[in-house]
Amino acid sequence: MQQKSVTTKILYLLLSSGLVFSAPTFAEQAGKVVPAAFHSLPAIAPAIPLAQPEKALASTNGDLVFSAPPRGSQKEEMAVYQPVVEYLSKVIGRNVVFQYSDNWLSYSKEMTAGSYDIVFDGPAFNGWRIEKMGHTPLIKLPEDFVFVVITKTDNDRIKQLKDLAGRKVCAHAPPNLGTLTLQAQFNNPAREPWIIEVKGWDNAYKAMMSGQCVATVLPINNLTKNDKGPIRATRTLYQHKPMPNQAVSVGPRIAPELHAKIAKALLSEEGKRATEKLRATYAGKEFVPATRAEYSGLSDLLKTSLYYR
DSSP states (O other): OHHHHHHHHHHHHHHHHTHHHHHHHHHHHHTOOEEOGGGSOOTTGGGSOOOOSSSSOGGGGTOEEEEOOOOSOHHHHHHHHHHHHHHHHHHHTSOEEEEOOSSHHHHHHHHHTTOOSEEEEOHHHHHHHHHHTOOEEEEEOSSOBOEEEEEETTOTTOOSGGGGTTSEEEEOOTTOHHHHHHHTTOOOGGGOOEEEEOSSHHHHHHHHHTTSOSEEEEEHHHHHHHSOSSSOSEEEEEEOOOBOOOEEEEOTTSOGGGHHHHHHHHHSHHHHHHTHHHHHHTTTOOOEEOOSGGGTTGGGGGTTSTTOO
């Protein structure tokens, strides 16, 4: 009991100091492959104050808040989303501001607190907001997500997906959608793969092929691009069912009678110009209408993620 108490105190001090959450950033800057075990932290983590890019969300000033996952610097993200929020302000008739998050914990904390009125992100989060926050998806990117878990063809020790329990798998840090689809196939927390964090699908494939891990998870299109020789270098252990792409959803502070107007505006020629940088960042395809039904049940992918339990 004394050992457990000491361990808990040490973990609390690390969390409070920011050392645990800073580690991935330094590793990514160094271009290293690192274990991502600390991305699934104990329940004490939410009690620790998290630094925010701004002291208060804009919703406290009466503005509508648009947000998206932390994927780039604030300058980069503002360049992508500022034209969108300026256009949405014009369409809705209320000021819409972009709220930048520099880490997944603050993004998730504010999302689950209901701070965001308009969000652009992946299917699992859309599914969660539909079920828990009363959000409605309006438009989405057109191509479905299909993820595969693969190993090297000559790896005789890995014959099926469950053989990955306790073994190193190169993948993006959770809550990346590909990693979530892999983790969702393991119901026992003590019998899960050991995620070795890698940034970039091509890098994940190369890391597996170089022996840094025994498997990886990729979008099926990236597998086709990387393993295109006459003789397959990899073997597929699991293929997840297709999921709808990233979508824009709106929350309950936006009146239902405005939903169709907003969707129509974003799909218009003027809307296409406003979302040009956003679409160019994510495959360059035009948005299409989205429905609640196609995101139903996808929140289950977040069941082991911090804040979404």
